[in-house]
Amino acid sequence: MNDQDHMAKEFSDLKNVFYPETVAVIGASTTLGKWGQMIFSNIVAGGFKGKVFPVNPRGKKMYGLKVFRSVKDIPESVDLAFITTPAETVPGLLEELGENGAKGAVIITSGFSETGPSGKKQEKIIADVARKNRIWIIGPNTMGIICPHAGLFATGAHPRPRKGSVAFISQSGNLGTQLIHWAEQQGVGISLFVGSGNEAMLTCPDYLEYLKNDPYTRFIVLYMENVGDGIRFLETVSRINRVKPVILLKGGSTRAGKKAAASHTGAMSGNDAIFKGACRQAGILNVNVPSDLLNLSAGFSSLPLPMGNRVGIVTVGGGWGVVTADECAKRGLVIPEIPNRIVSCIGKYLPEFWSKGNPVDLVGSRDLEAPLVAVEELMKWDGIDAVICLGIVGRNEIMKQILKSTRRADRKTSSEIPGHEEQMGQEFEERFIAQIAGFMETYQKPVVGVSMAGTGKGVVRPVPESRYSGVMYQTPETAVNVLAGMVSYSRFLSKNSGH
Amino acid sequence: MNDQDHMAKEFSDLKNVFYPETVAVIGASTTLGKWGQMIFSNIVAGGFKGKVFPVNPRGKKMYGLKVFRSVKDIPESVDLAFITTPAETVPGLLEELGENGAKGAVIITSGFSETGPSGKKQEKIIADVARKNRIWIIGPNTMGIICPHAGLFATGAHPRPRKGSVAFISQSGNLGTQLIHWAEQQGVGISLFVGSGNEAMLTCPDYLEYLKNDPYTRFIVLYMENVGDGIRFLETVSRINRVKPVILLKGGSTRAGKKAAASHTGAMSGNDAIFKGACRQAGILNVNVPSDLLNLSAGFSSLPLPMGNRVGIVTVGGGWGVVTADECAKRGLVIPEIPNRIVSCIGKYLPEFWSKGNPVDLVGSRDLEAPLVAVEELMKWDGIDAVICLGIVGRNEIMKQILKSTRRADRKTSSEIPGHEEQMGQEFEERFIAQIAGFMETYQKPVVGVSMAGTGKGVVRPVPESRYSGVMYQTPETAVNVLAGMVSYSRFLSKNSGH
Numbered sequence: 001m002n003d004q005d006h007m008a009k010e011f012s013d014l015k016n017v018f019y020p021e022t023v024a025v026i027g028a029s030t031t032l033g034k035w036g037q038m039i040f041s042n043i044v045a046g047g048f049k050g051k052v053f054p055v056n057p058r059g060k061k062m063y064g065l066k067v068f069r070s071v072k073d074i075p076e077s078v079d080l081a082f083i084t085t086p087a088e089t090v091p092g093l094l095e096e097l098g099e100n101g102a103k104g105a106v107i108i109t110s111g112f113s114e115t116g117p118s119g120k121k122q123e124k125i126i127a128d129v130a131r132k133n134r135i136w137i138i139g140p141n142t143m144g145i146i147c148p149h150a151g152l153f154a155t156g157a158h159p160r161p162r163k164g165s166v167a168f169i170s171q172s173g174n175l176g177t178q179l180i181h182w183a184e185q186q187g188v189g190i191s192l193f194v195g196s197g198n199e200a201m202l203t204c205p206d207y208l209e210y211l212k213n214d215p216y217t218r219f220i221v222l223y224m225e226n227v228g229d230g231i232r233f234l235e236t237v238s239r240i241n242r243v244k245p246v247i248l249l250k251g252g253s254t255r256a257g258k259k260a261a262a263s264h265t266g267a268m269s270g271n272d273a274i275f276k277g278a279c280r281q282a283g284i285l286n287v288n289v290p291s292d293l294l295n296l297s298a299g300f301s302s303l304p305l306p307m308g309n310r311v312g313i314v315t316v317g318g319g320w321g322v323v324t325a326d327e328c329a330k331r332g333l334v335i336p337e338i339p340n341r342i343v344s345c346i347g348k349y350l351p352e353f354w355s356k357g358n359p360v361d362l363v364g365s366r367d368l369e370a371p372l373v374a375v376e377e378l379m380k381w382d383g384i385d386a387v388i389c390l391g392i393v394g395r396n397e398i399m400k401q402i403l404k405s406t407r408r409a410d411r412k413t414s415s416e417i418p419g420h421e422e423q424m425g426q427e428f429e430e431r432f433i434a435q436i437a438g439f440m441e442t443y444q445k446p447v448v449g450v451s452m453a454g455t456g457k458g459v460v461r462p463v464p465e466s467r468y469s470g471v472m473y474q475t476p477e478t479a480v481n482v483l484a485g486m487v488s489y490s491r492f493l494s495k496n497s498g499h
Numbered sequence: 500m501n502d503q504d505h506m507a508k509e510f511s512d513l514k515n516v517f518y519p520e521t522v523a524v525i526g527a528s529t530t531l532g533k534w535g536q537m538i539f540s541n542i543v544a545g546g547f548k549g550k551v552f553p554v555n556p557r558g559k560k561m562y563g564l565k566v567f568r569s570v571k572d573i574p575e576s577v578d579l580a581f582i583t584t585p586a587e588t589v590p591g592l593l594e595e596l597g598e599n600g601a602k603g604a605v606i607i608t609s610g611f612s613e614t615g616p617s618g619k620k621q622e623k624i625i626a627d628v629a630r631k632n633r634i635w636i637i638g639p640n641t642m643g644i645i646c647p648h649a650g651l652f653a654t655g656a657h658p659r660p661r662k663g664s665v666a667f668i669s670q671s672g673n674l675g676t677q678l679i680h681w682a683e684q685q686g687v688g689i690s691l692f693v694g695s696g697n698e699a700m701l702t703c704p705d706y707l708e709y710l711k712n713d714p715y716t717r718f719i720v721l722y723m724e725n726v727g728d729g730i731r732f733l734e735t736v737s738r739i740n741r742v743k744p745v746i747l748l749k750g751g752s753t754r755a756g757k758k759a760a761a762s763h764t765g766a767m768s769g770n771d772a773i774f775k776g777a778c779r780q781a782g783i784l785n786v787n788v789p790s791d792l793l794n795l796s797a798g799f800s801s802l803p804l805p806m807g808n809r810v811g812i813v814t815v816g817g818g819w820g821v822v823t824a825d826e827c828a829k830r831g832l833v834i835p836e837i838p839n840r841i842v843s844c845i846g847k848y849l850p851e852f853w854s855k856g857n858p859v860d861l862v863g864s865r866d867l868e869a870p871l872v873a874v875e876e877l878m879k880w881d882g883i884d885a886v887i888c889l890g891i892v893g894r895n896e897i898m899k900q901i902l903k904s905t906r907r908a909d910r911k912t913s914s915e916i917p918g919h920e921e922q923m924g925q926e927f928e929e930r931f932i933a934q935i936a937g938f939m940e941t942y943q944k945p946v947v948g949v950s951m952a953g954t955g956k957g958v959v960r961p962v963p964e965s966r967y968s969g970v971m972y973q974t975p976e977t978a979v980n981v982l983a984g985m986v987s988y989s990r991f992l993s994k995n996s997g998h
Contacts, residue, residue, distance in 0.1 A: 032902075032905070032920075033865065037905070040908075041904065041905040041908040041909070042901075042904060042908075044908040045904040045905065045907040045908035046904070063908045063909060111852070114852065115852045156901075157897045157900065157901060158900045158901045158903075158904035158905075159900065160904075170818070171818075172816065172818025172819075172821070173816070173818075174815065174816025174817065174818050174819060174863070174890075175816060175818030175819055175822070176818070177897075178816075178819075178890075178897075178951050178952070181896075181897065181900075181951075181952060185953060223818065225818070225821060249822075251818060251821040251822050251825065252821050252825065253825050254824065254828030254829060256824040256825065256827060256828040256833075256834040257821050257822070257824040257825030257828060259824070259856070260812075260817070260820045260821045260824040260834070260854075260858050260860075261817075261821045263817075263854040263855070263856055263860070288825075288826070288829075288976070289822060289826065289974065289976040290822060290974070290975075291974045291976065313759075316673065317671065317672070317673025317674060317677075318671060318673065318759070318760075318762075319669070319670070319672075319673050319674030319675070319722065319724070319750060320671075320673060320674055320677075321759045322671070322724060322750035322751050322759045322760045323674070323748075323750050323756070323788060323789060325753065325755040325756040325758070325759040326751065326752050326753045326755065326756030326787075327787070327788065328755060329753030329754065329755040329756060330753060330787075335758075335759070353609075353610070353613065353614045355759075355762040356762070357758070357762055359759050361759075361762070364673070366532065391673075391677075397680075398656045398676075398677075398680065401656065401657045401658065401680075402537060402541075402655075402656060402657045403531075404657075405540065405541060405544040405545070405657035405659075406531070406536070406540040406544065406657075408543075409539075409540040409541075409543040409544035409562045410529075410540070410562060421531075452677050452680075453677070453680060454684060475788065475789070475790045476788070476789075477787070477790065
């Protein structure tokens with residue numbers, strides 16, 4: 001068995017921790033604002049299907065569950081324990097968990113290396129105790145974990161993202177849970193969230209090793225301030241990025257940010273230029289801001305990869321086509337001329353004075369077939385690798401506003417506006433999204449949508465029975481940014497497919 | 500009287516058009532989907548206080564108003580007419596409007612220069628007829644105008660932005676009305692919106708001349724694809740940018756975008772690099788994407804201008820502070836160290852292990868005084884020109900989710916969660932925003948907020964009796980981008996204050 005196989009085997013044990021059947025919450029509480037309350041109530045309210053053992057010296061019942069006075073009283077061994085009690089209690093608890101046969105511990109407790117040298121020493125001690133007792137440690141100083149496929153929601157905040165294929169490891173708990181909150185709002189499906197905290201034992205490369213074989217994870221997102229062993233990190237991430245795309249936000253890439261990072265997690269970040277270069281060579285998508293992480297997650301987890309950089313644009317209005325073409329050009333995406341055959345095919349559905357080219361400007365046409373024909377004709381053609389589709393999903397919001405306003409104008413007279421107009425618009429949108437998902441299946445090219453109007457339905461619009469989802473960003477620049485990222489990863493893969 | 504005075508006088512007449520007391524809608528209709536319906540119902544439903552004269556040969560009544568069979572039948576002269584009937588009717592209508600004494604006409608009708616040489620000829624004819632009849636023409640091929648201070652909403656779509664100080668001139672109607680839709684959702688106050696369409700008579704520089712003296716307008720936004728007379732445009736915009744900031748998005752700045760623009764408005768855009776250089780010299784903010792226009796509008800119209808580039812950051816979580824510091828550094832904003840005096844002053848409200856520097860990381864503290872003290876101490880200090888404030892407004896959304904979820908966990912037992920927690924959180928946010936507005940008044944420095952969570956309350960949060968508003972962007976990169984734009988404009992002003 002070589003080193004890599006050995007490691008893969010070792011970290012595959014983490015599945016017991018991330019798909020637990022029994023969990024304990026040490027320091028469980030019902031007092032609002034306490035970590036023992038936030039984690040415990042989240043697990044209960046989130047509907048975890050396994051057994052939950054709250055631990056608190058006061059005993060009795062909490063949220064309908066029997067409370068154990070001590071870890072020693074728990075009648076069976078637990079897969080995963082959450083520790084929320086003060087730092088000085090942690091070593092003793094890990095010994096008790098060792099006797100219990102526990103497999104892992106999420107240490108929420110803070111007051112370790114982030115507080116200075118003495119905390120750092122304490123952190124080393126708990127890692128040693130855990131190793132001796134064969135317990136995986138997540139944290140300390142973490143905001144928790146979320147394992148949607150196991151029905152386990154165990155962070156301080158209570159977002160409930162849907163089940164999905166995006167794994168997210170974050171060294172900042174606050175930033176991490178906010179991103180998961182966005183993921184929930186935007187419909188991005190999550191396979192795992194880990195706030196890795198101070199990483200006393202498990203580090204980012206370890207989580208990557210585990211995720212490589214996690215059956216639900218297809219896409220990996222990292223927020224890091226401290227890379228730690230840079231060589232191991234780059235070796236691991238390069239290897240795993242060839243199997244599952246990895247996208248990275250490195251906090252503290254400027255001097256100002258580095259200073260902030262040092263006081264935040266005690267992290268000392270390395271030479272950014274060298275690091276960035278190494279990432280680029282390894283095909284890692286290295287982004288600048290947290291919202292990029294979310295937007296790329298939505299695209300990568302919902303769309304087929306484009307095989308090249310040639311983009312067709314379909315737009316309800318000319319100005320948006322212009323702005324999108326400009327953004328594409330700036331990001332290295334090409335807007336090819338389309339053949340006459342396609343022009344005349346699409347032209348059948350449009351007024352005489354339409355743009356007759358790419359971008360396809362639907363010039364406000366209300367023909368419901370026109371956008372579908374335009375998108376499919378572009379996808380069929382082998383001169384196009386991806387389509388950006390502007391304002392078709394979303395225009396119902398504008399329409400709803402017009403109808404609502406018109407009814408107000410109409411108050412004095414008999415209403416001439418049928419009540420089902422909005423409903424029809426909504427149904428058209430759903431059908432359009434389903435058809436787009438079908439086209440993506442057939443032609444294996446991504447269609448990136450831009451809604452412009454806030455539809456209140458999120459970025460990712462799943463389609464029943466389809467492996468692809470509709471993706472509707474609010475702005476064209478977001479769509480172009482995501483498509484550029486996907487093109488870049490796709491190129492990396494094809495360049496390296498010979499290896 | 501010099502040329503500039505003459506022009507200012509000439510264009511000041513446009514106030515009759517943009518603050519009309521009587522309007523006519525030619526081609527008024529109640530048939531959904533027709534322009535004559537969309538414009539007419541919008542004016543009626545929008546609550547225009549002046550007189551409205553619908554014109555349609557069929558007569559009778561529409562939306563409770565008497566319909567006139569012809570312009571000739573209108574019993575008094577109109578300030579502004581909207582024309583929605585086919586292109587060939589326009590010259591005759593303009594003659595009739597001339598006899599009526601009409602002052603202006605918004606020509607919604609399309610089918611002019613955007614369709615080719617023959618349309619271009621027609622467009623020249625209507626401009627000549629209008630000039631002869633001393634009628635200002637807006638358009639043709641426009642989506643309409645909005646004058647919130649006159650209660651006049653007259654676009655095809657029906658957004659109702661609040662009254663405010665941002666004037667917006669757009670050569671793309673579709674892009675323009677979408678931006679106004681966003682402005683409405685985000686609470687950005689508008690003084691005027693004009694879809695300038697094909698600009699047969701009135702062009703962007705003309706609107707700028709008018710806006711210079713418009714009492715409500717303090718900030719001007721332009722979307723252009725066709726600059727036309729580049730020298731006149733640059734001369735005008737440079738002059739007016741010294742009085743009121745002008746922000747510009749030039750569509751068609753790449754070859755791909757130019758091609759798209761040519762087929763859209765028939766515009767031929769000039770040499771982009773030269774144009775950009777000229778704008779930079781004139782201190783014009785030249786942005787890349789429509790959402791920048793909206794975000795900068797929110798900041799410029801709600802906050803005092805920063806006098807320099809030194810930023811204090813107050814954050815509820817360390818990771819966000821790191822990311823924001825990185826973004827500031829990339830955009831030329833400086834994060835200075837803060838003196839011990841301020842560190843100990845803020846420290847009284849925070850746990851011992853807080854960051855003790857800038858960014859001020861509130862380390863999740865729930866002390867309600869802490870963020871206010873931190874923000875005010877930073878603003879008081881003359882080493883800071885602006886404050887970015889992350890996650891304080893917005894965290895109530897996270898709290899609401901926790902409380903809702905905890906009540907679910909609590910179902911089986913007696914509820915221990917008081918019902919007014921969310922209410923208190925909401926009240927704290929409102930009070931916080933009001934206090935920030937007070938600080939801005941006192942210290943004349945901007946505070947840019949980042950909510951992260953979608954609060955559903957928009958970016959701009961007006962404060963009664965205050966000339967400044969709370970501004971809460973969803974992401975730190977947006978806040979930094981806006982602040983960098985404001986710093987750049989402020990520098991331009993101070994450099995040119997000697998002239």
